Amino acid sequence: SQQGEEDPQALSIQEGENATMNCSYKTSINNLQWYRQNSGRGLVHLILIRSNEREKHSGRLRVTLDTSKKSSSLLITASRAADTASYFCATDGSSYKLIFGSGTRLLVRP
């Protein structure tokens, strides 16, 4: 079963607006990562947050982690058309594996 599940499944916003997507997971983790995937391409790592961190920033990205609720959120501020992509959270499972959620498809309208 999936460890991470993103919400919403799809999000459409106007350029300049903020985009927030959420990820819930089931078991304890060491870290949680967010990746972006442009259509038909591989995934690109965006940010990693460790279980002892509550918030992390990288440019226009802000990630929060609430281990008590087993949830994380990714905020993209001042969105651009180039941010249009699918966004996946990934949690570390057993061994050397990451478990990816089902993704949020973000559309930023110019």
Add this chain to the structure above:
Amino acid sequence: EADIYQTPRYLVIGTGKKITLECSQTMGHDKMYWYQQDPGMELHLIHYSYGVNSTEKGDLSSESTVSRIRTEHFPLTLESARPSHTSQYLCASSVNRGKETQYFGPGTRLLVL
């Protein structure tokens, strides 16, 4: 931009053909992975490798096989392709620390007729 490459990028073949999807990385990473992803869906791990001569099956059962004879090379083979194998196949690698950032190739889109 990650130094991990996949060929071919697109492949259309007939049922019953044998195919090999290539994946190479120049980062010296020990860990390598193959994922299968249907359009708009989540990634499913089908194979992974800890290093040379080490391969393991992933969470999703797959009729494909892999080999790891060299650190930089992790090919995936389908002995007899079927329409149910139509999907996107993504290769990834990570440094020898486990559970850390994975670097992905651009993927191979496979269509089996």
